Amino acid sequence: MSDEESGMFSDIPVDVGLIYEGERVRGKQMQVELGGGKIKEKFELVLAREMNEIEDEKVTIVGPDLKDLEEGKTYPIGIIVEVAGRLVEKDLEAVLERRIHEFTNYIEGLMHLNQRYDIWMRLSKSSYKKGFDTLEYWGKVLIRLYKSEFSKVIEKIQVTIFTDPKEIKTWYEKAMEIYEARDSRARGMKDEDVDLFYGCTLCQSFAPTHVCTITPERISLCGAINWFDARAASKVDPKGPNFAIEKGECIDEIKGEFTGVNEITKKKSLGEIDRVHLYTILSPYNHTSCGCFEAIAFYIPEVAGIGIVDRNFKGETVNGLRFSTMANSTGGGKQVEGFVGIAIEYLRSPKLFSADGGWNKIVWLPSNIKERVENDIPEDIRDKIATEKNAPTIDELKAFLKSVDHPVVKDWVEEEEEEEEEEEAMMVPQGQQITYQQTMPVQMGTGVGIPLVGQLQLPLGALGGGAGAQWKITFKNAKIIADEMVIKRIKPAKKKKK
Numbered sequence: 001m002s003d004e005e006s007g008m009f010s011d012i013p014v015d016v017g018l019i020y021e022g023e024r025v026r027g028k029q030m031q032v033e034l035g036g037g038k039i040k041e042k043f044e045l046v047l048a049r050e051m052n053e054i055e056d057e058k059v060t061i062v063g064p065d066l067k068d069l070e071e072g073k074t075y076p077i078g079i080i081v082e083v084a085g086r087l088v089e090k091d092l093e094a095v096l097e098r099r100i101h102e103f104t105n106y107i108e109g110l111m112h113l114n115q116r117y118d119i120w121m122r123l124s125k126s127s128y129k130k131g132f133d134t135l136e137y138w139g140k141v142l143i144r145l146y147k148s149e150f151s152k153v154i155e156k157i158q159v160t161i162f163t164d165p166k167e168i169k170t171w172y173e174k175a176m177e178i179y180e181a182r183d184s185r186a187r188g189m190k191d192e193d194v195d196l197f198y199g200c201t202l203c204q205s206f207a208p209t210h211v212c213t214i215t216p217e218r219i220s221l222c223g224a225i226n227w228f229d230a231r232a233a234s235k236v237d238p239k240g241p242n243f244a245i246e247k248g249e250c251i252d253e254i255k256g257e258f259t260g261v262n263e264i265t266k267k268k269s270l271g272e273i274d275r276v277h278l279y280t281i282l283s284p285y286n287h288t289s290c291g292c293f294e295a296i297a298f299y300i301p302e303v304a305g306i307g308i309v310d311r312n313f314k315g316e317t318v319n320g321l322r323f324s325t326m327a328n329s330t331g332g333g334k335q336v337e338g339f340v341g342i343a344i345e346y347l348r349s350p351k352l353f354s355a356d357g358g359w360n361k362i363v364w365l366p367s368n369i370k371e372r373v374e375n376d377i378p379e380d381i382r383d384k385i386a387t388e389k390n391a392p393t394i395d396e397l398k399a400f401l402k403s404v405d406h407p408v409v410k411d412w413v414e415e416e417e418e419e420e421e422e423e424e425a426m427m428v429p430q431g432q433q434i435t436y437q438q439t440m441p442v443q444m445g446t447g448v449g450i451p452l453v454g455q456l457q458l459p460l461g462a463l464g465g466g467a468g469a470q471w472k473i474t475f476k477n478a479k480i481i482a483d484e485m486v487i488k489r490i491k492p493a494k495k496k497k498k
């Protein structure tokens, strides 16, 4: 941020700048919490208005202000940013709205996570003590950053911040209708019908190698930006975080691999990610995940199926892990085979893990998500998908899937047969001890928790089959206990200069 820009905030009692992005306010450090998992109704909205509907730079607080809120407590929150200008159009609402997250995080000691109906904010005690004791400062910073960043688009802007629960409830319901109307626009469109996809790198401040590819049938994983939204943003702000992607040649239409997506992802991830498979979870080239995903899809190897958990699900999922635990190993801009961040809207897409079998591969969902997308689940599979109510554990899930004859069950039979054949063939000489090197390179793979696929090095002659024979080793009912696991990328050794 330039000196001129930082001068924009001389009347704000705390610093405002890029360096505060990514700052976390822990429970013990917080003055107050706004929204988050404890609060059902919260929202953020950007609305396009006519010029005469806006009082430029006005900030209104509806409900108690920060100084009226009890220290350490959690309160509901809602915000509406209304914008007007010659180039302002409805299609821009969603992408402008997504910037609330970024701009709020520029404020020292004010943390903002997630989006839309899921926002979670905390103000630190130290910023409060410095004088950040009114939400008006939040509104002022947003107004100035929007006007600075979108100087050619936004001519007038006003902000209304709600803490009054009654007002929030009313606006929350309206906001949910607006989100639904935005999302439904892209439904019915096919990826095959367009030449351009769109990309977003807004989350690179948190996950530097993350690049979202947004297609008509694959909404962004934060759920806030669909193909239309990204298209509108890339037109009005070509140097911004949204950009067009020429699809190029389709390398794999089942898994969803395109030369154009690979090329631009490589460029935007600074060479880290050079292949992307859009329509599968079972690939080392999965779409990357940042940290803003609405839900996580996770492979459950015990049943050869896919589970989905949203960030509001409390407690352990069917594989014994919580959302937050899986989020740590899924996010950060990595490609993790068997785990991927998704938006709830993606569950409505015909391309939902279509390479893996689509809905026929989904075995477990939280009941509230199942209710939300019920009409989008094919009727013949709807009752065969378990929830936490009928299958809280893997054993119960197995029994449930068998009882309803879920399509994945037939994969078990085939896998079991394959394993039996392999077991027959794999005869280790009696008394032969098998050892392996524990300093093996480790890569992420499919499995429960943090799954590992290792490379075992066995002593020569430990297994039969002669030179050049290849073996697959399956650990059954294995339990791995580790105090700590450190995963480091192994860089190729530099060539010595002669």
Ligand code: SF4
Binding pocket: 098, 200, 201, 202, 203, 204, 211, 212, 220, 221, 222, 223, 224, 225, 290, 292, 293
């Ligand atoms: S999740 Fe993707 S689309 Fe959403 S803001 Fe982040 S990078 Fe952009």
